Amino acid sequence: MTLLAEMNQKALALGIPISVHLDITYRCNERCVHCYLDHDDHGEMTTAEIKDILGQLADAGVFFLTLSGGEVLMRRDFFEIVEHARGLLFNVKVKTNGVMIRQKEARRMRELGVEQVQLSVYSHRPEVHDAITKLPGSLKRTVEAVSFLKSQGLKVAIANVLMTANLFDNAGVIALAKELGVSYTLDPTITPRIDGDTSILALRAPGSELRQVFRNPDLVGNVEEFCAPPPAPDEDVMEGYPCSAGHTACYISPYGDVFPCVQFPLPSGNVRQQKFLDIWRDSRQLKEVRSIRAKDLSTCPSCAHIGTCSRCPGLAYMEGNMRGPSTADCEKSFHRTGIPSANMLRKGRTGPPLPLVQIHSLSPAN
Amino acid sequence: MSEKYIARSSAIAARMLGSEMMIMSAADSTFFTLNEVATAIWQAADGRTPLSEIVAGKICEEFEIDPGVATRDAEQFVDELSQHGILLVSEQPILNPSSAPPPEEL
Numbered sequence: 241m242t243l244l245a246e247m248n249q250k251a252l253a254l255g256i257p258i259s260v261h262l263d264i265t266y267r268c269n270e271r272c273v274h275c276y277l278d279h280d281d282h283g284e285m286t287t288a289e290i291k292d293i294l295g296q297l298a299d300a301g302v303f304f305l306t307l308s309g310g311e312v313l314m315r316r317d318f319f320e321i322v323e324h325a326r327g328l329l330f331n332v333k334v335k336t337n338g339v340m341i342r343q344k345e346a347r348r349m350r351e352l353g354v355e356q357v358q359l360s361v362y363s364h365r366p367e368v369h370d371a372i373t374k375l376p377g378s379l380k381r382t383v384e385a386v387s388f389l390k391s392q393g394l395k396v397a398i399a400n401v402l403m404t405a406n407l408f409d410n411a412g413v414i415a416l417a418k419e420l421g422v423s424y425t426l427d428p429t430i431t432p433r434i435d436g437d438t439s440i441l442a443l444r445a446p447g448s449e450l451r452q453v454f455r456n457p458d459l460v461g462n463v464e465e466f467c468a469p470p471p472a473p474d475e476d477v478m479e480g481y482p483c484s485a486g487h488t489a490c491y492i493s494p495y496g497d498v499f500p501c502v503q504f505p506l507p508s509g510n511v512r513q514q515k516f517l518d519i520w521r522d523s524r525q526l527k528e529v530r531s532i533r534a535k536d537l538s539t540c541p542s543c544a545h546i547g548t549c550s551r552c553p554g555l556a557y558m559e560g561n562m563r564g565p566s567t568a569d570c571e572k573s574f575h576r577t578g579i580p581s582a583n584m585l586r587k588g589r590t591g592p593p594l595p596l597v598q599i600h601s602l603s604p605a606n
Numbered sequence: 607m608s609e610k611y612i613a614r615s616s617a618i619a620a621r622m623l624g625s626e627m628m629i630m631s632a633a634d635s636t637f638f639t640l641n642e643v644a645t646a647i648w649q650a651a652d653g654r655t656p657l658s659e660i661v662a663g664k665i666c667e668e669f670e671i672d673p674g675v676a677t678r679d680a681e682q683f684v685d686e687l688s689q690h691g692i693l694l695v696s697e698q699p700i701l702n703p704s705s706a707p708p709p710e711e712l
Contacts, residue, residue, distance in 0.1 A: 243637055247628055254624055303621040303628055331619035331630050353617050353632040395635070 251488045252481075256301040257520055259489040261502050264290060264321060265310040266494055270337050270373040272360075274403050274443050276433045277310065284494040287317040289512070291324050293492065296516040298328040308335035308502075310494070319348055326352045333358065335399075338385030339378055346388035356395040358425070359386055362405070364412035372405050386420050396420075402428035402453065403443040414458055426459055429568075431503065432558060450575045467576050473547040478535040482553045486529035490520065500529050504554025506562065529553065532563060539565050543582035545573040612660075612684055612693050613653030613700040633691040643669050644683055651693055653700030657684060 241249075251258040265284055266277045285293070297305065305325055312318050312334060325332050334349065338359040341349075349357060359382055363369040369379035389396045398417045400410055410426055417424035428445050432438045445453075453459055460466040481487055486500035486508075496512040498519050499505055508526045509519030520526065532553070538561065540546050550573075555566040570581035617632040627640040627648060640648055643665060650660045657680060665676045687693040694700055 243639060247623060247639065250623055250626075256623060258623070298621070301621060301623060303619065303623070326616075329618065329620045353619075355619065355630070355632065355635070 248484070248488055251301070252484075254301075255521070257297075257488060257490055258302065259304040259306070259484065260297055260302045261306040261308060261489070261491045262290075262293070262297075263308050263310060263492070263494050263502070264312055264318070265315050267314040268309060268311040268337070269314060269339055270311065270375045270378060272362075272373050273405060274372070274401060274430050274440055276431050276440070278434055279310065282495060284315075285496055285512070287320060289496070290317075290321055293496070293511050293516060294321075294325050294328055294330070296511070298330065300517050300520060303331055304333070305330035306333045306335065311340070312336050313340040313345070319345075319352070322349070322352050322354065326354075331355050335360075336385075337373070337378070338382040338389075339375065341385035341388060343388050343391075346385070346392045346394065349389065350392035350394050354394060356397060357389050358397045358399050359389075361386075361398045361400055361413055361416065362403075363409040364416045365409060368406050368409055372403075383416070383420070386422060390421060396422040397425055398422055399425045399427060401430070402426055402445045402449070403430055404445060405443060407445060407449055410453070410459075426453065428453070429503070431555070434505075447571065447575050450572065454576045467578075469577050469579060470545050470548040470573075473534075477547040478533065478541065480534050481530075482532065482534065482537075482551055485553060486526045490526075492516075498523070500526060501554050503552060504529075504557055504562075506554075506557055529562065537563050537565075539583050539586060543570075544579055545570075545577070545581050549573050549581070608697045610657040610681075610684065611653055611655070611696050611699050612647075612651040612657055612688075613696075614648065614651050615691055615694055618692050629692055631690045631692055636690050638687075638690075638692070643671070643679075647680055647683060648687075648693070653694070653696075657681075 248258060265281070266279055267281055268279050307322065307325070313336060315321070322332060332354050333356045334354055335358045361369065361379070361382055362372045363379070366379045370376050386396055386398065398413060400413045402410060414424050428450065430441055430444045433440060454467055455463050457463050485504050489501065491499045491502040492511065493499070496510045497507055498509045498511060498516070500508065506525050506529065508523040511519065534546055535541055540551065543549070549569055551569045552566045553562050555568055556562055556564045559567060565581065565583035567583065570583045574580050574584060619630045619632070621628050625642050627645040629638045629640065630636070646664050646668065647660055650664050658677070661676050661680045662673065665671055665680065666673050684693055684695060688695045
């Protein structure tokens with residue numbers, strides 16, 4: 241077990257939120273076709289409110305802080321927020337589209353000791369990337385931002401969302417990441433819009449593409465190992481938790497709403513009305529999330545994949561039952577191993593999938 | 607032998623987790639955990655208090671450790687953390703160490 245894994249175990253035992261994802265705005269200068277957010281400002285937290293929350297998060301024991309959006313640099317106080325966060329000794333990761341990052345901004349991020357900057361790149365071809373972001377010239381700006389950040393010695397990662405609009409371009413983005421000397425992450429997750437609109441789910445990559453992704457050693461490492469049939473689950477698996485959401489991690493929106501995870505929209509409190517630690521410790525919703533063990537799930541305990549499935553409770557919640565299967569992860573397990581999940585067998589469905597999965601690839605080129 | 611002064615670097619991330627301190631170096635992303643004794647040294651690293659005084663006042667007294675052993679271990683600990691840029695070390699007081707206040711224990 242790595243030291244970091246040990247610390248996560250300890251945080252779990254102590255009930256400490258070691259990681260928090262804070263979206264500081266939903267405003268954005270791009271209009272990505274797959275984005276689930278509403279980009280209007282409905283009353284974002286002020287600078288003072290965010291600084292106060294950061295203090296509360298530090299007191300609660302948060303170590304890893306992800307600042308994201310929307311586009312973080314749409315906030316004029318972005319660097320003031322980062323400076324405050326670094327003063328509180330958070331390990332800060334920033335997610336951005338990079339369009340507003342030039343040499344000056346890159347230098348400031350390095351001076352402030354940002355741990356990593358992750359930028360979204362959807363294709364190596366401007367005509368594809370810019371059609372997805374709906375911002376002409378955005379690929380050029382983003383790639384320039386990667387270079388500026390890299391030249392400052394910052395750790396940089398390119399995040400590529402896989403969808404129908406860029407199906408065949410992930411190899412090109414991997415090559416671009418290698419050329420730029422940065423790491424690469426592929427994320428085939430497309431979620432319903434925040435207003436409930438599910439039309440963007442039509443952008444999900446088909447199963448045939450997922451099968452290829454799972455068999456790409458550049459993405460998964462040892463393909464034989466990654467795609468191996470699941471071992472029989474033991475008692476530890478059945479007593480285990482699904483993921484860190486609500487256990488050692490949570491998400492806070494620009495309006496102060498607290499959720500178990502950015503992908504788990506179960507309202508659990510609001511930091512404008514309550515102290516963060518009161519929500520973290522006493523929220524009925526978070527307590528319910530924490531109470532769920534693998535053995536308590538519906539359908540999944542009888543599934544061959546239960547010990548290795550990446551079942552996302554947030555996606556299951558969006559399907560209507562946080563204790564239920566996450567269809568997308570069922571299908572991910574199926575396309576990875578060729579073995580249908582219990583949920584798929586129950587529904588009599590082993591045909592083309594609706595993928596909603598996350599894969600974090602290797603290539604630590606930094 | 608000359609005195610050593612130590613100061614916490616600001617180019618780190620740090621947080622108490624139970625009785626241990628988690629520290630990650632921004633320079634090389636090395637991740638450390640410090641036990642209670644090491645945490646006490648790190649928290650006392652204000653750039654103005656000599657290491658010998660920290661060892662005598664904070665370590666030997668509070669943790670009932672033999673002064674010889676404590677000094678040797680503290681020197682080794684300081685050397686290691688300074689190599690990763692987590693502690694700044696000088697033979698003179700470090701008046702402007704760009705250091706942050708130590709995180710409070712939970």
